[in-house]
Amino acid sequence: MARTFNESKAVFLAGPIEFWWDSEEEPNRFNSPDAVAYRAHRDRVRDIFVKHHFLVYSPHTAFKGDWNDKMQPVNDYVLSLCDVFVDMSPTHIPGLV
Numbered sequence: 001m002a003r004t005f006n007e008s009k010a011v012f013l014a015g016p017i018e019f020w021w022d023s024e025e026e027p028n029r030f031n032s033p034d035a036v037a038y039r040a041h042r043d044r045v046r047d048i049f050v051k052h053h054f055l056v057y058s059p060h061t062a063f064k065g066d067w068n069d070k071m072q073p074v075n076d077y078v079l080s081l082c083d084v085f086v087d088m089s090p091t092h093i094p095g096l097v
Contacts, residue, residue, distance in 0.1 A: 008055045011044060012079050015088035017060050018067075034090070042088050057082065 020035045022028065029035060042058075049056045059075045079085070 008053050009083040010081060011049050011054045011056045011084040011086060012040060012082040013042065013049075013086050014079075015042060015059045015060070016090075038088075038090055045086065045088065046089055054084070 015038070020030055020038065022030050026032070043059075046056050046058060057078050059078075062075065062078075063071060
């Protein structure tokens with residue numbers, strides 16, 4: 001892969017961010033074993049791309065604080081520029097496939 005600036009491919013790591021939030025039905029979903037494993041896997045995938053000189057955009061770290069849907073166009077714009085799209089949605093969890 002690229003070894004100089006402006007040559008690296010841009011990767012968009014997409015996933016079901018909101019799915020992992022706690023809810024009244026599942027107040028500990030964020031810290032559930034599935035959520036912890038998902039985040040660890042996502043981090044490994046990100047690290048592999050970075051190690052191979054890709055530029056990785058991760059929507060879950062793009063902003064800090066409580067989400068506001070008016071900011072979604074930022075993610076949409078970055079998505080339009082990316083060379084690689086990776087859907088990190090776990091296939092073993094009902095409702096995400």
